[in-house]
Amino acid sequence: MFDGMSLFFGALLDALIGPNLFVPGEPFLLAAGYQLQQGMWLGVVAVLLGGFLGDQMSYWIGRYFGRPTQKKLVSWKPKTRRIIARCRLLMHKKGNYVLIFARLLGPIAWVVPFMAGSHKITWSRFTLFSAIGLVLGAGQFVCWGYALGYGVENIAWLNQVSVILSEHKLSVIALVMTIGFYYVGRKRGWRLLATKSLAVFMLAMGWANYNHFFYYSDDFLPPEDDHLPHLSLNEAQQLNYKVYPGVSNVFDAQAMNVLYIGDNPRNLMEALGWIENQTFSRHEIDLKDYLLLLKQKTPPVSDLFWNNQPQQMAFQLPGDLMKRSHIRWWQAGLDSESQQAIWLGAISYDDGLTLTPYSGIVTVLHRVDPNVDSERDRFASQVQQESSSYQVELLAMQSPIVLDNNHDYYSDGQVLVIR
Incomplete structure (x- = not known):
C-alpha cells in the first residue's frame, strides 16, 4: 500500500507548515516500521528524509514570511500578541528543548519549525536539535509499526502494557473526567471545588463500576479451547x-x-x-x-x-x-x-x-x-x-x-x- 515515494511525501507533508494541518504522518511512520520488520529498511530512510526536508522548508518559510504573517495576525486578532510574545520568550529560553521534544507533544510540532524560523534561531542550531527531535518523534511510531509487524502478542512486556491499559480504561476515563472538572472549576473560581471534585470522582467511579460489571466483564472471555493438554x-x-x-x-x-x-x-x-x-x-x-x-x-x-x-x-x-x-x-x-x-x-x-x-x-x-x-x-x-x-x-x-x-x-x- 505504501511504496518509498508515498512514505517520503507523506512524512514531508506531515512536517510542512500548512499541509501538516490536514495530513497525519502517523500512518506513514507506522508503515515504515512495519516494513522494517519485514526486512525493508528503505521505508525508514524515506520517512526520516521526508520529515527532515519538511522541517527545513517550514523553517525557511518562517524565516522569510513569519514576521509579516505574525503582524497581520496581530492586527486581525490583537489578543494573539501576548501568545506570540510568550512563544518568542519560550523559544529564547528553552528553544533547544522545544526543538527536541516538539514531536512528542502532538499539534505543537506543526508550528515549531515555522516559529523557529520566524524568531531567527540560527539554521545550524535548528538543524541539529530538530533532527534529534525527528529521530525521537518519528522513531516512536516506527517502533510501534515494527511491533505491529512482529505481533504485539509476541512481545511479552508490550502485550502486558496493552492488557493493563485496556483493563484500566474505565478508571482512566473517570480520572480524566475529574481532572477536567477540577480544571474548569479552578479557572472559573467555583466555591467548594475540592468537595465538588471529590463528588464528581465518586460518581465517575460509580459509572466505571456499573459499566465494568454489567457491560465489559466479558471482554476478556477467551474462546473455548477443545484441545486440552x-x-x-x-x-x-x-x-x-x-x-x-x-x-x-x-x-x-x-x-x-x-x-x-x-x-x-x-x-x-x-x-x-x-x-x-x-x-x-x-x-x-x-x-x-x-x-x-x-x-x-x-x-x-x-x-x-x-x-x-x-x-x-x-x-x-x-x-x-x-x-x-x-x-x-x-x-x-x-x-x-x-x-x-x-x-x-x-x-x-x-x-x-x-x-x-x-x-x-x-x-x-x-x-x-x-x-x-x-x-x-x-x-x-x-x-x-x-x-x-x-x-x-x-x-x-x-x-x-x-x-x-x-x-x-x-x-x-x-x-x-x-x-
Whole structure:
C-alpha cells in the first residue's frame, strides 16, 4: 500500500507548515516500521528524509514570511500578541528543548519549525536539535509499526502494557473526567471545588463500576479451547496454583488450592449442598438480576483469572450476604491415566466487605479470609463425610506462602486432591 515515494511525501507533508494541518504522518511512520520488520529498511530512510526536508522548508518559510504573517495576525486578532510574545520568550529560553521534544507533544510540532524560523534561531542550531527531535518523534511510531509487524502478542512486556491499559480504561476515563472538572472549576473560581471534585470522582467511579460489571466483564472471555493438554499428576504439580483479580499481573495473587479429577465437579458440589452462583463474565446479568440475586442471598461471584481466563463455574454454601464459603473452578486439562478432566478450584471464605482495587477499578467486594487452608481442610472433611465414592488427599504442590505484597493469603502450600 505504501511504496518509498508515498512514505517520503507523506512524512514531508506531515512536517510542512500548512499541509501538516490536514495530513497525519502517523500512518506513514507506522508503515515504515512495519516494513522494517519485514526486512525493508528503505521505508525508514524515506520517512526520516521526508520529515527532515519538511522541517527545513517550514523553517525557511518562517524565516522569510513569519514576521509579516505574525503582524497581520496581530492586527486581525490583537489578543494573539501576548501568545506570540510568550512563544518568542519560550523559544529564547528553552528553544533547544522545544526543538527536541516538539514531536512528542502532538499539534505543537506543526508550528515549531515555522516559529523557529520566524524568531531567527540560527539554521545550524535548528538543524541539529530538530533532527534529534525527528529521530525521537518519528522513531516512536516506527517502533510501534515494527511491533505491529512482529505481533504485539509476541512481545511479552508490550502485550502486558496493552492488557493493563485496556483493563484500566474505565478508571482512566473517570480520572480524566475529574481532572477536567477540577480544571474548569479552578479557572472559573467555583466555591467548594475540592468537595465538588471529590463528588464528581465518586460518581465517575460509580459509572466505571456499573459499566465494568454489567457491560465489559466479558471482554476478556477467551474462546473455548477443545484441545486440552494431557497431564499426569506429576505434571499437574507444575501448574500455576495462583489466581488473580484481573488479567494483568499487577494484582496480588489469591489461592488455587483444590484439584479435582473427574468428569465435572458440578455433581459433587450439588451432592454436598453447594449452590451454583452466576458470574459476571459468563452470565448475562443486569441490575435487576443482580438485585434479585442479592435478595436470594446468592450474589454473583466476581471473576478471578487463571492463565488469563475467568472461572468456568462457581459455587457457594448457603449463608448470608456478608459471610459465605465459595469456590471457583477452571478446567486445566485431561488426566493421562484415567482420561478424565482435571479441574482446579480456588476455595476461600468471604468475611465482610472491603474497598479494594479489582480488575482495573476500585470497588466494594467481599473481604477474603487470608487463612485459605482452613477452608480447604473444611471442604476436605465435608467430601469425606458426605461421599465414600471420592478419594481425598493433600499433596504439597508449591512452597509455603506468606501474606505479603504479592499475595492476599497465607498457606502451607498443600493442595486438596479429589478423585
